[in-house]
Amino acid sequence: MVGNAEIELAHWLADAAGAIARRYFRQAIDVDTKPDRSPVTIADREAEATMRAAIEQRFPDDGILGEEFGAVRSDARRVWVLDPIDGTVSFIAGIPLFGILIALVTDGTPALGIIDQPISRERWLGAAGQATNRNGVPVRTRTCGTIDAASLYATSPDMFGADQAAFARLKAAVKTTRFGADCYAYAQLASGFVDLVVEAGLKPYDYCALAPVIAGAGGSITDWHGNALGLQSDGRVIAAGDPVLAAQARVVLAARP
Amino acid sequence: MVGNAEIELAHWLADAAGAIARRYFRQAIDVDTKPDRSPVTIADREAEATMRAAIEQRFPDDGILGEEFGAVRSDARRVWVLDPIDGTVSFIAGIPLFGILIALVTDGTPALGIIDQPISRERWLGAAGQATNRNGVPVRTRTCGTIDAASLYATSPDMFGADQAAFARLKAAVKTTRFGADCYAYAQLASGFVDLVVEAGLKPYDYCALAPVIAGAGGSITDWHGNALGLQSDGRVIAAGDPVLAAQARVVLAARP
Numbered sequence: 279m280v281g282n283a284e285i286e287l288a289h290w291l292a293d294a295a296g297a298i299a300r301r302y303f304r305q306a307i308d309v310d311t312k313p314d315r316s317p318v319t320i321a322d323r324e325a326e327a328t329m330r331a332a333i334e335q336r337f338p339d340d341g342i343l344g345e346e347f348g349a350v351r352s353d354a355r356r357v358w359v360l361d362p363i364d365g366t367v368s369f370i371a372g373i374p375l376f377g378i379l380i381a382l383v384t385d386g387t388p389a390l391g392i393i394d395q396p397i398s399r400e401r402w403l404g405a406a407g408q409a410t411n412r413n414g415v416p417v418r419t420r421t422c423g424t425i426d427a428a429s430l431y432a433t434s435p436d437m438f439g440a441d442q443a444a445f446a447r448l449k450a451a452v453k454t455t456r457f458g459a460d461c462y463a464y465a466q467l468a469s470g471f472v473d474l475v476v477e478a479g480l481k482p483y484d485y486c487a488l489a490p491v492i493a494g495a496g497g498s499i500t501d502w503h504g505n506a507l508g509l510q511s512d513g514r515v516i517a518a519g520d521p522v523l524a525a526q527a528r529v530v531l532a533a534r535p
Numbered sequence: 536m537v538g539n540a541e542i543e544l545a546h547w548l549a550d551a552a553g554a555i556a557r558r559y560f561r562q563a564i565d566v567d568t569k570p571d572r573s574p575v576t577i578a579d580r581e582a583e584a585t586m587r588a589a590i591e592q593r594f595p596d597d598g599i600l601g602e603e604f605g606a607v608r609s610d611a612r613r614v615w616v617l618d619p620i621d622g623t624v625s626f627i628a629g630i631p632l633f634g635i636l637i638a639l640v641t642d643g644t645p646a647l648g649i650i651d652q653p654i655s656r657e658r659w660l661g662a663a664g665q666a667t668n669r670n671g672v673p674v675r676t677r678t679c680g681t682i683d684a685a686s687l688y689a690t691s692p693d694m695f696g697a698d699q700a701a702f703a704r705l706k707a708a709v710k711t712t713r714f715g716a717d718c719y720a721y722a723q724l725a726s727g728f729v730d731l732v733v734e735a736g737l738k739p740y741d742y743c744a745l746a747p748v749i750a751g752a753g754g755s756i757t758d759w760h761g762n763a764l765g766l767q768s769d770g771r772v773i774a775a776g777d778p779v780l781a782a783q784a785r786v787v788l789a790a791r792p
Binding site: 367370371372373374375398429434456459462463469472 | 686719
């Protein structure tokens with residue numbers, strides 16, 4: 279269960295990480311390239327270190343999994359999953375679509391999630407058993423009659439690897455496809471302005487926070503087979519405003535030529 | 536020449552169009568599909584109509600070319616070129632990367648340009664003979680040593696048509712490629728956070744406003760052959776933070792296998 283103490287801490291973490299992101303946004307900062315070729319900056323590292331220290335102090339028995347500093351106590355019943363800056367490429371390009379992602383995973387299930395955009399000062403909070411809210415105001419996904427009317431987002435056309443052909447089929451089936459919004463596309467899906475986000479190659483710190491936000495707004499978020507997301511998912515994600523659209527997307531993605 | 540009266544009017548137009556865009560942003564509005572399959576809303580139409588009426592009143596001899604309502608007096612020595620909402624797909628998805636584009640083209644040359652983002656309330660203004668500014672503060676592009684260190688943006692991987700292979704070569708030559716930022720990527724290039732924007736299939740109302748903004752910030756903006764942009768350009772654009780990088784990009788794009 280997610281209680282007020284956990285939600286309070288999650289807000290504190292987002293506030294602290296957001297202040298750090300704002301301080302470094304559009305400043306001349308070094309960009310390092312990690313072994314996986316993705317970029318990282320002092321803002322990512324400082325934001326994650328700050329959040330980890332606060333979790334250690336408040337809930338020292340909980341596990342932590344973060345993008346920059348890895349895992350501790352990952353076999354704990356509760357694990358905080360952190361991406362200090364999801365969309366570092368946008369961050370270093372001065373484009374305010376990056377987000378701070380904070381999740382609490384209990385018994386393997388994402389039970390609390392925050393998507394925070396610190397420049398526009400928008401925060402989506404989803405928690406098991408509660409309606410998702412944006413800056414305190416409840417939001418709802420929208421339904422989409424059929425897949426040919428759907429707007430689809432993905433961060434990059436280059437994220438699909440061996441699933442390139444499957445994604446191409448989906449792109450051909452929907453009305454519009456756009457790239458580049460990172461976690462902000464999921465936030466807009468929760469708010470009812472985007473129908474579908476389909477991605478691959480994600481890590482737990484990319485998707486765990488999204489699940490409670492989307493689910494609590496009435497949407498569907500699963501892997502490409504329709505399974506609930508957890509720490510062991512394969513990194514392929516379908517988020518949809520309604521379960522009917524999600525099922526249509528799964529059929530298109532799974533089709534064999 | 537661009538005088539204070541023209542700059543004053545351009546600011547007025549951006550203020551008026553911005554107020555309209557803010558009013559309809561994230562509201563339930565109808566989305567129509569134009570013959571070219573691109574979307575349009577009441578916000579696009581109302582913003583352009585408002586700007587056209589103001590130009591007719593203030594400078595009745597000037598020509599006007601707008602995305603939604605076409606051309607009048609297009610053989611005039613001065614033509615205002617308007618895109619009320621560049622990035623309508625982002626606009627209807629609730630993503631604040633769309634922009635209002637306003638240009639004054641004199642004797643065929645874009646002499647004044649505004650890129651306005653009405654949600655973040657950022658405005659880039661470029662005018663012949665002046666330094667480009669963002670909300671009144673001068674901005675500069677950055678230089679990029681070699682093309683393999685460059686960050687590249689384009690609105691969509693699907694905009695290149697017959698130039699798909701050329702763009703693929705460029706993508707392979709740069710450090711990072713991202714999609715989806717519309718005019719906002721050019722604005723960030725002017726501000727020194729993006730190195731290269733390369734696109735194709737643009738219309739005069741997509742690119743005329745960009746030229747004075749980029750040039751006045753110290754950057755280079757031409758067609759793919761290195762020619763200055765004007766009303767008759769072929770819609771293929773290279774914007775770069777410095778002319779050396781622009782030349783490197785032209786070589787890669789032009790290479791024959």
